[in-house]
Amino acid sequence: MTTALITGGAGFIGSNLADALLLEGREVHVVDDLSNGQRIRVPDAAAFHEIDIRDATALAAAVAEARPATIFHLAAQADVRKALEDPGHDAAVNVIGTINVLEAARAAGARVVFASTGGAGYGEYEELPIPTPETCETRPMSHYGMSKMAGEGYCHLYGRLYGVPVTVLRLGNVYGPRQDPHGEAGVVAIFCGRILDGQRPRIFGDGLQTRDYVYVGDVVRAFLAAEAGEPGETVNVGCGAEVSVLDLLEGLGYDGEPEFAPPRQGELQRSALDPAKAGRLYGWSARTSLRDGLAATRESVIAARRSPGSRPPGAFATT
Ligand code: NAD
Numbered sequence: 001m002t003t004a005l006i007t008g009g010a011g012f013i014g015s016n017l018a019d020a021l022l023l024e025g026r027e028v029h030v031v032d033d034l035s036n037g038q039r040i041r042v043p044d045a046a047a048f049h050e051i052d053i054r055d056a057t058a059l060a061a062a063v064a065e066a067r068p069a070t071i072f073h074l075a076a077q078a079d080v081r082k083a084l085e086d087p088g089h090d091a092a093v094n095v096i097g098t099i100n101v102l103e104a105a106r107a108a109g110a111r112v113v114f115a116s117t118g119g120a121g122y123g124e125y126e127e128l129p130i131p132t133p134e135t136c137e138t139r140p141m142s143h144y145g146m147s148k149m150a151g152e153g154y155c156h157l158y159g160r161l162y163g164v165p166v167t168v169l170r171l172g173n174v175y176g177p178r179q180d181p182h183g184e185a186g187v188v189a190i191f192c193g194r195i196l197d198g199q200r201p202r203i204f205g206d207g208l209q210t211r212d213y214v215y216v217g218d219v220v221r222a223f224l225a226a227e228a229g230e231p232g233e234t235v236n237v238g239c240g241a242e243v244s245v246l247d248l249l250e251g252l253g254y255d256g257e258p259e260f261a262p263p264r265q266g267e268l269q270r271s272a273l274d275p276a277k278a279g280r281l282y283g284w285s286a287r288t289s290l291r292d293g294l295a296a297t298r299e300s301v302i303a304a305r306r307s308p309g310s311r312p313p314g315a316f317a318t319t
């Protein structure tokens with residue numbers, strides 16, 4: 001079977017992808033600088049390279065050594081608030097880092113599947129249809145959204161200029177086992193933790209703001225489908241449904257009284273992605289109901305607390 005390299009493979013989505021690839025019998029290499037990822041999330045069966053993707057030389061050497069057929073590029077500065085505080089760092093990782101990945105892929109003859117963002121990319125404007133198809137203009141409302149859109153642009157540039165086979169996946173708000181509180185859908189992990197600790201969940205704003213919550217197991221299947229599909233596409237990966245913060249609490253079985261705090265500046269009010277193209281191209285759709293996905297997330301938080309020193313369970317059987 002062919003080799004796959006995952007940048008950001010010590011992170012939430014990347015480590016679940018690593019498990020799924022290993023289950024398929026693939027050789028897996030992980031590149032991660034552990035700035036947000038954890039070494040313990042990387043499966044023993046995967047080769048680990050502790051590298052910052054801003055270091056073009058080290059990255060090129062690791063890719064040349066691994067000789068992957070596919071690079072799944074997930075490493076990113078993925079925290080919207082951190083990007084606001086330090087936009088230069090955000091761009092260095094998400095733009096320059098992505099260029100370094102594309103250069104390494106070009107040299108190695110690898111294809112690239114890039115983890116981009118839906119909601120933070122489209123932004124929010126009056127004419128924007130919800131759920132949003134890929135044909136809509138992107139108008140990011142954050143530095144993070146902007147740097148991811150630049151990354152997308154470079155991916156397609158390498159396709160046009162050098163024939164590097166690239167696919168861009170615009171993810172909804174991904175939740176599930178191994179999630180940490182800092183990502184785009186961090187609220188699910190935060191709520192699980194607070195409810196388990198007997199604390200009241202805190203809602204910023206009125207709780208009616210919506211997102212497209214998509215289960216990490218379904219997202220990983222989309223990465224595998226995209227790898228097998230025709231390159232050159234930009235494809236939404238979401239459920240197509242708006243779920244509010246209050247719906248999330250209900251889905252987690254919380255029937256107490258949440259705390260309400262003032263809304264966060266710059267937060268989108270509504271977001272959902274039209275997944276029709278993923279269905280058309282890959283036969284992909286999200287299979288996991290919100291209720292089942294939330295139950296699996298809650299179980300994984302409980303399991304991780306029970307054995308803090310061991311590898312936290314993911315969405316796939318681990319090796
Ligand atoms: P994550 O933070 O858990 O994973 C990202 C990984 O990248 C981490 O392990 C981190 O250590 C690593 N990393 C960061 N900077 C690096 C660098 N300079 N060099 C090497 N490694 C570096 O985040 P995630 O939620 O798993 O997200 C994975 C990807 O999906 C990201 O590209 C993110 O922008 C994108 N995405 C995530 C969501 C979501 O809801 N989680 C939504 C849309 C897009």
